[in-house]
Amino acid sequence: MEELKEQGLLTEAEEAELAELRPKAQQWQKQKEYNAKRNQEERLLSPVLWSWRR
Template sequence: MEELAEQGPLTEEQEAELAELQPKVAQQKQKKKEGDAERHRARKVAAAVLRSWRRWRSRGR
């Protein structure tokens, strides 16, 4: 966006293309954010399972 602003005013074609791309970019950002959140939750669950397993294992000795 900043690069476009430095180039001066957009043509009507460029404005139309930008308007078409903005929702797609927003959707991609949202999907990435959701994927990142899902991976974070999975790591937290894995860490909890590992802690539980280690506690169980230490009691067995």
């Protein structure tokens, strides 16, 4: 949709919808990055944590 906006091929309603969705998409991306980092850390620490519990 971004490319269509740059080309002027979006209606005003579509541009408004895009503007409304952009912050949500940024929030989803941040959450996705956080989850990926957390999962990676958990995978790295998993052997350490399991050996500590024994």
